[in-house]
Amino acid sequence: MNLTQLRHIDAIVKNAYNLSRAAETLHTTQPGVSTQLRALEDELGVMIFERKGKRIIGLTAAGESIVSMSQEILQKIRAIRAVGEEFSQEKKGTFTIATTHTQARYALPAIITRFVKRYPDVQLRIRQGHPQQISEMVIQGDADIAIATEAIASYQQLLMLPVYRWNRCLIARSGHPVLKPRKPTLDLIAQFPIVTYDFAFAGRSAMNKSFIEAGLKPNIVLTAIDSDVIKHYVELGLGIGVLAHMAYDEKRDKKLRCKDVSHLFDDSVTSIGIRRGSFLRGYMLEFVEMFAPHLSIGQISSLLTKHSPELENELMQKLTDLPLR
Amino acid sequence: MNLTQLRHIDAIVKNAYNLSRAAETLHTTQPGVSTQLRALEDELGVMIFERKGKRIIGLTAAGESIVSMSQEILQKIRAIRAVGEEFSQEKKGTFTIATTHTQARYALPAIITRFVKRYPDVQLRIRQGHPQQISEMVIQGDADIAIATEAIASYQQLLMLPVYRWNRCLIARSGHPVLKPRKPTLDLIAQFPIVTYDFAFAGRSAMNKSFIEAGLKPNIVLTAIDSDVIKHYVELGLGIGVLAHMAYDEKRDKKLRCKDVSHLFDDSVTSIGIRRGSFLRGYMLEFVEMFAPHLSIGQISSLLTKHSPELENELMQKLTDLPLR
């Protein structure tokens, strides 16, 4: 058994059980992949892949376990590499943040500016996606940390660090009747066409919850993953918008008026997600600390290396202490 | 980087930083180890071992992380091998249980008899030690499961499954004055020389606790890790004995009388300890289920593969439901 073989089976799975594709992504030839696979199966004494004739069509039960363990091993190999880089060139490296548009556009710029100034030789990459994609990027090792709202929680392989709470505001063109009352009600909002976040986004389900509990059915005419898109369509008069408070900018959005509606919806919590057991470079820990000042670098790294449900629970209990943005 | 290199650095650490010894346990030559080590250090760009001239004397900070990750990787490699064996020869293999004398002698025989009948081709091995040694055997991969009382809890790397509660009884030669009262008191016990478990054993500290709380200082004349040794010395009249209830056998121990003292001491809990993330063979899971019938095989394996503090907590909360032996 060797690491090449593990990388091979991982690639086969990730390329939909196609040896030729797997070979390409591995920068090698397809017979090589085939041979190594067979060697591994022979050594272990089990078929890893389900075959139909000569075609490979999926994983066997044994293969499921083997692949998942292999992936953990490859993950740790990456971690070892990271340790090497950390100690040999402290201020150089790459850093991939997987996040949503709203975070990238409104929550992160300030932090990233500070970060880049402090670590000019770190190549920073932001990968966008919806919360599910983001989580999977981190699990697959395609990103170092995830920043998103709530959805990260459903992955046991991710460690969640709550960062801040936020709520929504209502936006509309100035003069729109929904802006009249000092405190808009759900009833009122439900009377107008709404433009808001896509359903894949956590912020959206917190909104739906309030409407459902009130027995109302909002008229959602358009959804987007992107606050800027939402604002644009509201400007065009397509409807009223419901979006994260921080996404409204008084100076930029001069055609729009904003009204707080946090009394209508539950707070949402934005968190950082990190793959359990991974090794974060010093500058990554520092980034996390910049973004979530209530967490110390020591705490974060001990959460990553040690298994301590107590500390994790403590964090999840203290949500109300988080800053509201 | 390859697995050989990881095995090498692991062996170096486990052989007190002596390359020659490491080479022996790896069944290879010392220059080979040296070369591989250097190759790994070069590739990662960091020194893994602290050197004093040419001597290797310890780990660097980077080395600490690297070695601990390597060990996790090697652990998972073993797990993959186990998966292979599990699916190719379901009823064959080895099974190493690390446990204390008392468990091996009094709690396990019944289960092991059943197990051996069901899996005659599994080579069963029992390794004895005190709780700390036992836990480390499992962490190092030298044993598959640990069975001991409480001490396992202090290792975060181990998953703990509570199995049963137990308490102590007082033994003495028939006619001994301590046997007079129906319910002996701590005061009374403290008046006689006591033979009991070694301090390294969890059962012992629960006993000490009661004496300390009562402000008494028991006169402990002899400690042993072995119930049979304790009984023997009590038979010789060296003192009275305090030991696990299950260690007294009315038929065998005819010279001794036994008196329940569970009103004086807290219950102790015996647990199974398993290395987190390891893969247990089907027969191992079945053994655990035999020993702890309140746990299902499904529960156990999902506790091992998934990260779910909730389920773990639930188990730890339900201690009072455990059978008393």
Add this chain to the structure above:
DNA sequence: CACCGTTACGGTATCCGTAAGGATT
């Protein structure tokens, strides 16, 4: 001087790419 780790060298086994050959859709 005994022990320990590094460097040098050469043979071998392993790996990997090319080429060709059956299977499956």
Add this chain to the structure above:
DNA sequence: AATCCTTACGGATACCGTAACGGTG
């Protein structure tokens, strides 16, 4: 016919053992 996987073969490479060398206590 096109795609896909396996088998066969040969060359390059990396690995490992032997031998010799420099440090350390």
